[in-house]
Amino acid sequence: MPSSTRLDKETEDLLKKAAEYAGVTKSELVRESIREYCAKIVAQKQRTPWEIYQAIHKSGGSGHGQRVAKGKEILKEKFERMRKRWSL
Structure with a gap:
């Protein structure tokens, strides 16, 4: 046309x-x-x-990759801080 x-x-x-x-x-x-x-x-x-x-x-995940990959380490550090705070 x-x-x-x-x-x-x-x-x-x-x-x-x-x-x-x-x-x-x-x-x-x-x-x-x-x-x-x-x-x-x-x-x-x-x-x-x-x-x-x-x-x-375009994110590769939930944004919590470090929490998943280093969960035990993060919890251990948190418990250490709590223990130090309570032991004073």
């Missing part, structure tokens, strides 16, 4: 150069660019809330 779009001089020059460098016509370059851009937008809008959350929240 034919479509017409007006471009400013700067965009037109950029389109010409890019088409020349790519070895395709301006129309082919515009079609492919629009396809890629629109597909990206549609894919983003079709993400589930869980996918959006995962993209935003």
